[in-house]
Amino acid sequence: MSGEYDCERVFRKVDRDKSRHVARVRRLLKQPSSSQEDIGIDECAELVGRLYREVGCEKVKVVGTKGNPIVYGECKGDSDRTLLAYFMYDTMPFNEPGWKHPAMGAKLVDMRLASGKVKAIVNRGADNTKGPLAAFLNAVDACNRANGRPPVNLILVAEGEEELGSPSLPAYVRKDRKRLSKADACYFPFFGQEQAGACSHFLGVKGVAYFEMNCSGKRWGRGPQEFAIHSSNKAWVDSPVWRLVDALGTMTTDCGNRILIDGFYDDIAPPSEEDMDLIRDLAGKVDAAGFKKTMRVKEFMLPEENREDLLKAYTYGTTLNIDGIWGGYTEKGSKTVLPHEATCKIDVRLVPNQKKRGVLPLVKKHLQRHGYGDISVKEVDTGYDWCRTSVEAPVVQAMLRTYRAYGHDPTIWPTSGGAVPFYVFNRILKLPFTMGGIGHSALPHSPNEYMVVEGNRKIASLTEAEKFMVSFLDEFAQQR
């Protein structure tokens, strides 16, 4: 069947249905779905189900979990290939200050980007990721209306807990493994262009483990037990804050860059030949100055001249990062207290073949061994394992061919530094995985989050982004 799919008809439908497609995007965006605050979640799940049906999907079901519902659907395709599309319908909260337009108004506004003028919708979730979800459903709608079906069979899975660390997704996937495993690959749609128009393609993501270490006088049995006391008592009473500092000091050296926890590096695999090829290729292309400018960083950890080592550090480096630390009096002036506790938040980025579930035991064992067994180590959110798909995988090749067909030559990274729950599909279901798309959106987790609807010479419009998705499905149908 491959090669016969009439994409051009679908593209014409995308163009004709433009205003309907924009309306669908706005409809989904305007439905609140803040999982951290539990605002609008059930309503949004129902809406996603209705949209599945509206664009021609079958077997639509809002599936209950221990947490927020998962919205399942299927769509018969024009080939024997099956793609599992993963979405999240939940968003971050949207009540922070700084919104220039209502966070739930889905207003279409003029905007000036590095690449020129565009028209964009401003709304929470426009970028992360109800915008791309709606765009993908628009693409499916156009396929169904133009040709009766999309190029491949589709399984749609939308979860509502991504911003909570996807706690219910692994159990759901394990339970429904048989049905979901029919897929040949998994796809996460997003708008992949930077402000200036360039695309990067990531073959995987790192894993992440996140925990809090708390040193309290109560558990220690020394120092103030219940509240901060007058600091004159430091002369004869111990300090839990100093104890946390001492304990942290045993965990790394070289300002955190070398981790001293026994076994921490043991599971890390050396870079594969494929990865080393990619790293060497990246070393010649990567805009290190651009990264530094975006992050407002003057110097990388390693000398920048050796690009290969730098990129190896980024892609193969595990980390023990202090996200936050606090204890005692932290406001203006000179309140004199001996605090009863201190806490820090730490995240660990995981690379192949580290195991998320291995991190906390190693940290606890280290503290125990160094005499800090009373310091608590508590997981915060569930974290994710890493995931990886070879650049040779058909689904990745289909994605890269689509990029090239649309005039893009993305830089290819073995992994992104970010953490998303793709391991659920990649490592539990053993599906090759890809993510990508064109179009532009930005400011996730920030005020004035937006997605471009009318692009410019460098940035694709929403209609182009939807056509890209159709072409990708078609490429995937053909690629084996």
Add this chain to the structure above:
Amino acid sequence: MSGEYDCERVFRKVDRDKSRHVARVRRLLKQPSSSQEDIGIDECAELVGRLYREVGCEKVKVVGTKGNPIVYGECKGDSDRTLLAYFMYDTMPFNEPGWKHPAMGAKLVDMRLASGKVKAIVNRGADNTKGPLAAFLNAVDACNRANGRPPVNLILVAEGEEELGSPSLPAYVRKDRKRLSKADACYFPFFGQEQAGACSHFLGVKGVAYFEMNCSGKRWGRGPQEFAIHSSNKAWVDSPVWRLVDALGTMTTDCGNRILIDGFYDDIAPPSEEDMDLIRDLAGKVDAAGFKKTMRVKEFMLPEENREDLLKAYTYGTTLNIDGIWGGYTEKGSKTVLPHEATCKIDVRLVPNQKKRGVLPLVKKHLQRHGYGDISVKEVDTGYDWCRTSVEAPVVQAMLRTYRAYGHDPTIWPTSGGAVPFYVFNRILKLPFTMGGIGHSALPHSPNEYMVVEGNRKIASLTEAEKFMVSFLDEFAQQR
């Protein structure tokens, strides 16, 4: 002239004028004087001046400084002895939650203490220290009304910046040194009884230096320079938070109990014979269990069995205490950031013969030497030097005799752990110094701060507290 002063007449006047005295206390308390917020300061200074005149003082002057005014006054006495009474008329803010009665209402309420029922005035400053200031003025008023003058010449100095670290007081004292140095000793009135009725007497106070250490990517030239970036970048970007942890780790060992800064202990004098006698005496009397209970501490830093070492640690121990530490994300959940800076607040308690102005240079030199010269060390408030008066000083002996005359046998401490600006009088003007009184007040810096007006069998009433002050002046007139 000594020995001729008729205290009994004054006492009768105190009793007769009781309601007028309580009214004066309430009047002073109800005038806001929050120095940190600059609320009511000038009005309170004017009121203190009016009260000076009202109780019979002369040469009253509200003296301008670089900061808040100092209120000066004199009162001719019945002997050739002169006492400088030091007061503070400013208070902490009073807008915190938790007040059961209006913080500026000076309401007289029934209260149950460990020692039984009392009537007390609830108001910000009742304990710290506009209550004792008004009580002392009441005592002077009664002396003047009953006998035409108090037992000794008085010089009154009230400052309005104590809660800011008394920044203007040293310059004022140096400028007015000639006039102030006429005093034979300095006295700070307060209500010295604990809830159960017992008194402690302190022969000095420790000094304090307070500073903030800030490690920022900007000054370091490494790590994020301007804002927290996504923590995935820890793999190739340095961490200012880990750097602060490392730097702190070089400054102490043993959970902060042993300071590793070169020269930190150099100026500390060994305990004098007098102090060792006091410490041995205290070792037999001190209620260590009571201290632990009040502070909710299970174990002291040192084994409690060796009371002498424990008390030597408290009285002769210098400290490097972390009052607070903060950096990055400190709220709920798992935000993943690589922070661009981290900060801690540290206070150092100073004992003879350490110098406050020596502390910051030692810390800076230490950081410099260990390669952390970019970490800033910034003084917060001005701090104080330590002060000490021998137990043999006539003004101390007068105070101890007064305690005994009122049925109290206070435990005598070489120093309190607290920090107050007494060094200004003790070390700049070289005046022997004492503080004390009976009566009870509590909850400084907290909601529901109070002072007892009607006492019980253990706690003196306001009238008794005022009589004590008269007796102390009389004892001081006689004691040489």
